[in-house]
Amino acid sequence: SALPLLLLLVLLRAERPRGAELTFELPDSARQCFHEDVERGARFSLDYQVITGGHYDVDCYVEDPLGNTIYRETKKQYDSFTHQAEVKGVYQFCFSNEFSTFSHKTIYFDFQVGDEPPILPDMGNRVTALTQMESACVTIHEALKTVIDSQTHYRLREAQDRARAEDLNSRVSYWSVGETVALFVVSFSQVLLLKSFFTEKRAGPRALHS
Amino acid sequence: MTVLVSNRYGLPLLLGQLLALMGHGGAFYLEVRELEEKCFIQEIPDGTVVIGNYKTELYDPAMEKYQPSPQWINLFVFVKDPENKNLLARQYGPQGSFTFTSQSPGEHQICLHLESIRFALFYDGKLAIHLDMQLGEHTNDYAGFAAKDKLTQLHLRLQQLVEQVELIQKEQEYQRWREERFRQTSESTNQQVLWWSILQTLILVATGVWQMRHLKSFFKAKKLV
Numbered sequence: 001s002a003l004p005l006l007l008l009l010v011l012l013r014a015e016r017p018r019g020a021e022l023t024f025e026l027p028d029s030a031r032q033c034f035h036e037d038v039e040r041g042a043r044f045s046l047d048y049q050v051i052t053g054g055h056y057d058v059d060c061y062v063e064d065p066l067g068n069t070i071y072r073e074t075k076k077q078y079d080s081f082t083h084q085a086e087v088k089g090v091y092q093f094c095f096s097n098e099f100s101t102f103s104h105k106t107i108y109f110d111f112q113v114g115d116e117p118p119i120l121p122d123m124g125n126r127v128t129a130l131t132q133m134e135s136a137c138v139t140i141h142e143a144l145k146t147v148i149d150s151q152t153h154y155r156l157r158e159a160q161d162r163a164r165a166e167d168l169n170s171r172v173s174y175w176s177v178g179e180t181v182a183l184f185v186v187s188f189s190q191v192l193l194l195k196s197f198f199t200e201k202r203a204g205p206r207a208l209h210s
Numbered sequence: 211m212t213v214l215v216s217n218r219y220g221l222p223l224l225l226g227q228l229l230a231l232m233g234h235g236g237a238f239y240l241e242v243r244e245l246e247e248k249c250f251i252q253e254i255p256d257g258t259v260v261i262g263n264y265k266t267e268l269y270d271p272a273m274e275k276y277q278p279s280p281q282w283i284n285l286f287v288f289v290k291d292p293e294n295k296n297l298l299a300r301q302y303g304p305q306g307s308f309t310f311t312s313q314s315p316g317e318h319q320i321c322l323h324l325e326s327i328r329f330a331l332f333y334d335g336k337l338a339i340h341l342d343m344q345l346g347e348h349t350n351d352y353a354g355f356a357a358k359d360k361l362t363q364l365h366l367r368l369q370q371l372v373e374q375v376e377l378i379q380k381e382q383e384y385q386r387w388r389e390e391r392f393r394q395t396s397e398s399t400n401q402q403v404l405w406w407s408i409l410q411t412l413i414l415v416a417t418g419v420w421q422m423r424h425l426k427s428f429f430k431a432k433k434l435v
Binding site for chain 2: 137141144161168184
């Protein structure tokens with residue numbers, strides 16, 4: 001009796017929407033590519049956003065298995081791209097920070113392939129229509145997905161702002177200490193320099209006397 | 211791959227996911243070299259379960275495609291929590307899954323690298339890591355729930371909704387925590403700007419007064435004034 005359960009699990013996992021949302025750090029002058037095997041006719045979408053680093057921009061391009069560039073953008077802060085795969089094979093999407101010489105970027109991306117499968121496989125091929133309760137559940141589920149997406153968007157924006165605020169905080173700290181030290185150094189040097197002018201002048205007439 | 215048939219609550223999650231990975235090639239993959247470390251960041255609230263399913267492959271130049279890795283290619287996984295403490299530091303086989311639960315909210319760093327453990331030989335060809343990271347309600351095993359508690363389809367749907375709402379609640383609490391940190395940082399900057407400006411003005415005035423007095427006494431001593 002475990003065999004049907006095995007099949008259930010295989011089908012359940014096998015029909016999962018493949019893809020993930022990930023954040024990674026892209027060093028300066030580097031390029032990072034990800035590859036995914038997509039079936040013909042499947043719809044995939046790529047959302048990406050630069051969270052920290054430099055001018056918060058990155059180059060991005062997507063290539064199909066034949067090597068054609070189906071999407072290319074330079075110095076974008078965030079974007080969303082969907083595509084229906086016409087060719088079966090390995091698609092690659094790359095982020096490039098090659099235009100930057102010293103700022104490394106943190107990039108968030110969300111790559112989803114296919115539609116969301118039902119939580120149990122036999123729910124998908126029903127013969128009868130959904131009951132009112134089930135329809136309500138579906139509506140709520142879709143609405144909650146929108147809420148979660150919006151939360152993610154909010155979280156990314158907040159991370160960006162917080163990174164800038166923390167950067168500002170440490171810069172204010174360092175500069176203030178530096179300025180105070182410079183203030184002392186300049187004041188003392190001014191006095192010493194001024195004194196040295198008059199001390200030399202004083203040595204002149206003395207030299208003449210002897 | 212041996213099949214466990216004794217557990218009536220369904221096969222382990224791991225097995226099911228492994229089967230799926232083997233059947234469909236899993237999620238996206240990235241190309242690496244041996245010992246090249248790839249790190250990912252996950253910003254998550256506390257108490258979130260993260261499961262990373264992976265599969266590694268070797269590039270075979272003769273056949274010009276990727277083949278499953280042999281047993282001597284191992285994946286090293288290091289997970290660091292926001293306070294830089296090690297949550298997970300383990301060695302795994304060429305395919306499988308790793309899992310961890312976050313103890314504190316914030317940015318968790320997940321670093322992976324491949325290493326061959328046989329004779330310490332270095333493999334200099336291309337390798338691929340297929341990665342599929344799931345968190346929150348996607349880590350639930352609905353088929354397992356159905357079998358164990360004999361739940362109806364409607365009940366399962368409601369269960370899914372409950373999980374989603376809990377995820378939203380957790381994220382909102384995390385948002386509150388982050389907003390407080392953000393506010394503290396901004397207030398700290400504000401305070402710093404205020405106090406340092408006052409201090410610097412006072413120092414300016416004090417050194418100015420000191421300079422005048424010192425020079426006045428200096429010139430008086432030199433009989434120039």
